[in-house]
Amino acid sequence: MKFKFKLSEVLLVTGTIAAIVLSIVLWIFIMTNDQRFSRLSQTNNAISRQQTRSKNTKSNYDLYIPTKAYGFMKGKPYSLYDSKNNLSFEFSNNLQQATVKRIVKMSGSVANYSVLINNPNFLQLSYPDKVTFNMFADFGNKKDNREFNRFFITSSNKWIYVGNDQTSALYRVYLKNANFDRLRRYAKNASQKVPISFYKISTGYATFYTQPTKLKVYSYLTNRQSDAYFVSRLLGTSGVSSRTNKKGVTTYSLSYYTRLSVPTIRSDGPNNYVYTHYDKKDNPDAEVSLTNKLLNSIDYVHQLGLTEQDLRFFDVDDNGVSYTNYIEGMPVFLNQHDLQIVVGSSSDSATTVTFNSLNFQIPIPFDGRTTTLEATRKMLNDLENHGMRENEVQRIVVGYRVEKDNSYNNLVNLIPTYYLKAYGEWKSAEEWAKQDMNLYNLAADRKGDN
Amino acid sequence: MDHRRIEWLFLIVFVLIDIYLAFEILRSPVNLGSVDTSDTSTSSIKMEMRADGIDLPAKISENQASGYYMAIKNRDYLSGKISDLTKVNATYSKSDNSITATPKLSYLVTGKGKAAIKALNTFKNDPHNVPYGKQYVYEPSMSGSGIYTFVQKSEYGKIYDSSAQLVITVKDKVIDSYMLTYIGPVSPVRELQSTISPWHAIKAMYLDRELANNSRIVRVKLAYSKLTVVRGSTIFLPTWLVWVENKTTKNTSLKRVNAFTSQVLPASSTYSLEK
Numbered sequence: 001m002k003f004k005f006k007l008s009e010v011l012l013v014t015g016t017i018a019a020i021v022l023s024i025v026l027w028i029f030i031m032t033n034d035q036r037f038s039r040l041s042q043t044n045n046a047i048s049r050q051q052t053r054s055k056n057t058k059s060n061y062d063l064y065i066p067t068k069a070y071g072f073m074k075g076k077p078y079s080l081y082d083s084k085n086n087l088s089f090e091f092s093n094n095l096q097q098a099t100v101k102r103i104v105k106m107s108g109s110v111a112n113y114s115v116l117i118n119n120p121n122f123l124q125l126s127y128p129d130k131v132t133f134n135m136f137a138d139f140g141n142k143k144d145n146r147e148f149n150r151f152f153i154t155s156s157n158k159w160i161y162v163g164n165d166q167t168s169a170l171y172r173v174y175l176k177n178a179n180f181d182r183l184r185r186y187a188k189n190a191s192q193k194v195p196i197s198f199y200k201i202s203t204g205y206a207t208f209y210t211q212p213t214k215l216k217v218y219s220y221l222t223n224r225q226s227d228a229y230f231v232s233r234l235l236g237t238s239g240v241s242s243r244t245n246k247k248g249v250t251t252y253s254l255s256y257y258t259r260l261s262v263p264t265i266r267s268d269g270p271n272n273y274v275y276t277h278y279d280k281k282d283n284p285d286a287e288v289s290l291t292n293k294l295l296n297s298i299d300y301v302h303q304l305g306l307t308e309q310d311l312r313f314f315d316v317d318d319n320g321v322s323y324t325n326y327i328e329g330m331p332v333f334l335n336q337h338d339l340q341i342v343v344g345s346s347s348d349s350a351t352t353v354t355f356n357s358l359n360f361q362i363p364i365p366f367d368g369r370t371t372t373l374e375a376t377r378k379m380l381n382d383l384e385n386h387g388m389r390e391n392e393v394q395r396i397v398v399g400y401r402v403e404k405d406n407s408y409n410n411l412v413n414l415i416p417t418y419y420l421k422a423y424g425e426w427k428s429a430e431e432w433a434k435q436d437m438n439l440y441n442l443a444a445d446r447k448g449d450n
Numbered sequence: 451m452d453h454r455r456i457e458w459l460f461l462i463v464f465v466l467i468d469i470y471l472a473f474e475i476l477r478s479p480v481n482l483g484s485v486d487t488s489d490t491s492t493s494s495i496k497m498e499m500r501a502d503g504i505d506l507p508a509k510i511s512e513n514q515a516s517g518y519y520m521a522i523k524n525r526d527y528l529s530g531k532i533s534d535l536t537k538v539n540a541t542y543s544k545s546d547n548s549i550t551a552t553p554k555l556s557y558l559v560t561g562k563g564k565a566a567i568k569a570l571n572t573f574k575n576d577p578h579n580v581p582y583g584k585q586y587v588y589e590p591s592m593s594g595s596g597i598y599t600f601v602q603k604s605e606y607g608k609i610y611d612s613s614a615q616l617v618i619t620v621k622d623k624v625i626d627s628y629m630l631t632y633i634g635p636v637s638p639v640r641e642l643q644s645t646i647s648p649w650h651a652i653k654a655m656y657l658d659r660e661l662a663n664n665s666r667i668v669r670v671k672l673a674y675s676k677l678t679v680v681r682g683s684t685i686f687l688p689t690w691l692v693w694v695e696n697k698t699t700k701n702t703s704l705k706r707v708n709a710f711t712s713q714v715l716p717a718s719s720t721y722s723l724e725k
Contacts (some may be wrong), residue, residue, distance in 0.1 A: 012457050019464035026471035059514060062644055083641035089516065218640075221680065309643065309710045328641060363639045365521040365683045 060298060064135065064313050065092045066127050066151065067326055068207070070196070071187045072120035079207060081192040081329050088329075090183045091125050091151070098178035103133065103146070106161075106170040113168035116152065116161070117198050117205060123153040123180075123187050128314050128331070128397070130164060134291040145289055146171065149204070153180050165204030199376075206396040208376035215398070215416035217371055218327055219364040222410050224357045225305070227262045233305045234260050234275050272338065275304070275353040288345065290316070297321035297343035300353050304341065307359045311340065315395075317424065320344035320352075325360055331399040333419055334358060337426045358402075364411070371416055373398060379418050379429050387437030388422060392444055395421040401428060495653055503664040503697070504656070510649045515672050517645050517688025517709060518606055518638035524682055527634045531581035538579055547613070549630045553579070557625040570598055570618055573625060582632050586616045591669060591693055591702070596620050601673075604636045609674045610691060610704075613684075636674075636686065645672070645709035651690035654712040660705060661694065668693040668702060675706050675715060689715060 069080045069087040080087060116122070130147040148171065152161035157178050162171045194213055198205045227250075231240060235254040244250045244264065253259040257278040263271050288296075294316065301311070301323055310325040310332075322339040325332045334340065334356050344352040373379075376396060384390060400414035418429035423440045499506065528549050529542045540551035559569045567588050574583035586600035587608065593599045602614035611633075618628040646654070648670040655661050675689040688709040695702045706715040 009454075012454070012461065016457055016461040016464065019461055019468055023464050023467045023471060026468060026475065030471065030474060059644075083638060084518075086642040089642055089644065221678075307711055362678060362680065362685055363519045364680055365637075365639050365685075367681070 060135070061092050061096055063298060063301065063308065063311060063323065064127070064131060064294075065089065066125035067312055067329065067331075068126045068128075069187065069190075070124040070126070070207075071190070071193075072122075073193065075120045077118065077120075077196055077198060078193040079196045080187055080190040081194075082186060082190040083328060084191065085186040085189075087183065087186055087190065088125060090186055091153075091180070094178060094180055094183060098175045100137065101174040101176050103162075104172045104174070105146075106172055108163075108168050108170040110168045113163060113165075113170060114198075114200060116163065116170070117150075117165075119152075121155065122161070123184060124150055125153070126150040126165075128312070128395075129316050130166065130290070131294065131313070132289075132291045135294055145291065147290060153183065157181070201393050201396070202391050203394045206376070206393075208396075209373060209398075210375060210377075212372050212374050214370050214372050216328070216366055217369040217416070218366065218400075218414045219405060220327075220360040220412055220414065221362040221364065221408070222412055223359050223361045225359070229305065230262070230273060230275075230357065231260060234258075234303065271335065271356060271358075273355050273357060275300075275355070276350055277353075278350050293345065294321060296345075296351075297323075300343045300351065301341055304353065304355055306340070306355065306357070307361075310360060314339060315421070315426075319424070327360065327363075327400065327414060330416065331397060331419075332360070332402065332414060333399045333417075333426070333428070334402055336431060337419065337428055339426070360412075361410075369413075373416060373418060376418070383420070383429060383432055386433055387441065388432060389441060389444070392440070393420060393422045394424070495656065499656055499661075502661075504661055505666040505697075506652070507667055507669070510652065510670065512647045512649045514647050515645045515688075515709070516642055517672065517674075518642055519640050520604075520606060520636045520674060520686040521639045521683040522633045522636050522686070524679070524684055525634060527632050528581065528630070534577060534581065536578045537576065547631060549581070550627060551580075551630075552627045553625050559620045559623055559625060566620075567598070570620075570625075574600065574616060574618070574628075580616065580628065580630060583616070585632075592704075602633065604674070606636060606638065607672065607674055607688070609633070609636070609686060610689075610706075611674075611676045611686075613676070633684070639685065643710065645688050646690070646707075646712050648672075648690055650712060651707040651709065652692060654707055655692060655705060655714055658714050660714045662696065664697050666695045666697055668695050672709060677715075 066088045069091075070077055071080045072078065117124070127149045130149045133146050133148070146169070147167075148162045148164045148169070150163045150165055152163065154160055157175070157180055159172055159174045160178075160180075162173050163169065195210050196207045197210050199208045231252050235252055235258060240252050240254055242250055242252045248264045249261050250264050251259055251261045259276050261274040261276075263273070294313070297320070301308070310327055311323050312326040312331070313321070314324045314331055315322040319342070321343045323341040323343075324334075324339040332340070338356060340358075341353065341355040344354065380390070380393070380396070397419050398416055399419045401417040403413045403415050405411040405413050419426060420429060420432060422432065423444055427435070496506070526544075526547060528547065529544070532540050532542055532549070535549075535551060537555070538551040538553050540549050542549055553573075557569070557573050559566050561569075570588070574580040574586060577583065580586075582602075585602055585604075587603050589599050589601045589608075589610075592601070596619060598618045598620065600616040600618070602609045602616075613631045614633045616628060616630045619626045652661075652667060652670065661667075669692075671691045672688055673691050674686040675691075677685045677687045679685070689706040690709050692705045692707060693702050694705060707713070708715055
């Protein structure tokens with residue numbers, strides 16, 4: 001009896017002490033956890049920002065969708081397009097259903113890669129520029145920076161090849177639950193098949209039209225969001241001050257760190273908005289991985305609140321990540337050679353987003369107007385004769401030039417035109433032909449010397 | 451004994467404090483970074499909607515769908531068909547490009563629900579009764595007692611517009627008359643593209659204050675709606691049709707959300723449903 005009494009006494013004392021100690025520990029934990037407090041002030045803000053953002057947000061697979069599809073007929077490569085059975089869209093949907101089991105690096109060489117790219121057994125889908133595996137899913141390894149830009153669809157649904165045009169790196173990706181049968185059928189019956197050839201340039205492969213090619217001119221009704229829309233989206237509604245300078249630019253500032261420059265002269269000029277945002281980086285000198293660079297840029301794209309229906313990833317280089325509208329499989333260049341959104345990055349922790357508010361609102365039924373582009377080789381030869389160095393050509397694409405239609409106020413026509421990225425700049429072939437190439441070559445030589 | 455009672459009191463009080471503190475810690479997310487913000491925003495919007503008395507269907511998909519911009523040539527498809535309509539007395543109205551007709555013989559529509567629809571389908575599928583009749587399908591949510599609405603379907607999806615409808619009026623179990631509008635074949639203007647999800651559409655409506663408090667979302671459906679007329683063509687685009695019922699008046703209204711841009715289309719039509 002006595003023993004029992006003592007045990008319960010001891011249990012009571014230890015229990016009480018344990019409860020007191022635990023309460024102190026928990027209390028200290030709460031007090032030292034500053035996220036608890038920061039959450040109090042952030043919650044509303046974060047959610048409302050999330051809400052405004054998510055209104056226009058679609059899946060990353062919409063922004064990052066392969067833009068070109070290629071197939072082979074009688075051993076010759078063709079660029080494939082079908083507006084009814086959108087090949088890229090079909091592929092992207094297939095890919096989202098699948099899971100990656102394993103990625104194996106193949107031993108690759110430039111020679112092997114160029115054989116593969118011309119192998120008639122594969123259907124190809126390509127991005128305009130390189131992306132990373134980690135962009136789409138977390139493959140465990142944070143430092144994984146494997147880059148690619150081209151898919152090779154084999155006759156098997158178990159695996160595909162994924163390749164990097166620039167480095168000739170090749171990966172075999174084993175998939176589960178993938179089914180590309182319908183994609184292969186669509187590709188076989190694609191409504192538009194244009195003969196092309198793959199041509200190696202300094203940064204990868206360009207697609208050349210082997211003969212003069214007739215392309216459709218599309219028309220769109222366009223509109224623009226008001227300046228106030230962008231100001232309130234990017235800077236909020238309170239505490240914003242504005243100042244107009246002589247060059248016709250109004251700058252709205254929220255603080256020293258965040259501001260938006262808006263063009264006030266509408267009729268001429270590039271009509272570009274510039275949003276600058278300073279953000280303290282933990283380690284400003286550290287090089288940002290391509291994955292993070294791309295993912296960060298997506299945040300900014302969503303924040304702008306432009307219509308994202310046709311917006312696609314287009315280009316990435318040291319200057320930043322660019323997005324532009326793709327219409328019927330081809331990119332749209334605004335003004336002379338501008339892209340819809342360029343999310344720039346620089347070393348001083350500032351992010352500068354340059355964007356155009358033009359929105360392709362309503363597509364107009366095709367009225368039969370076409371334009372003919374000369375063979376790509378011929379165009380490039382002319383530019384080389386003008387002084388352009390072939391090893392400075394980074395990309396060659398057929399895009400649209402925006403031309404105002406005089407019949408309606410907001411109607412624009414999209415004229416297929418050759419665009420080249422050379423010496424780090426995008427310009428149409430016509431513009432390049434007017435440049436003094438000596439200046440460019442001189443600058444390139446100087447850069448090479450350094 | 452007193453000493454022991456105090457000890458018990460201490461134990462109980464501190465255990466209660468512990469429970470409270472533990473509850474506090476569990477309630478607050480410890481790591482903000484790993485919280486999936488889209489989930490929190492989804493659930494918080496759902497909670498806000500519940501607080502405003504807005505009822506959602508049990509299951510709303512968060513999966514995206516796909517659709518086209520479509521165009522039709524504005525043409526008169528109907529006036530030439532009048533002579534074929536031998537079993538009805540039909541008149542063509544040029545102003546609204548429609549046919550109004552009454553059957554020469556009386557067509558009995560007996561029963562309710564499926565049986566009635568079957569009888570109406572037999573009637574409309576006869577080209578001597580209704581031109582292009584096979585291209586129309588019954589739409590219950592736009593029909594009321596004695597009024598049966600059919601919408602024009604295309605190979606790309608159903609079209610919900612007053613210019614592509616067949617409305618059959620039944621009186622005393624007999625087909626009284628019908629009114630038909632027809633827009634002809636549709637063709638895609640641009641490539642197939644992804645649309646927003648149904649949940650996204652409802653969320654956009656809520657954030658745009660297009661959902662009144664104390665209402666119930668009956669149904670959400672992807673269909674084509676008229677956007678505008680340009681260069682002699684009418685442009686249609688995929689829209690999420692959202693049927694919203696006012697809980698007090700029981701009136702159902704149809705709202706349309708642009709499935710590409712998530713903007714709410716201004717036009718909305720109200721159908722009074724009797725139950």
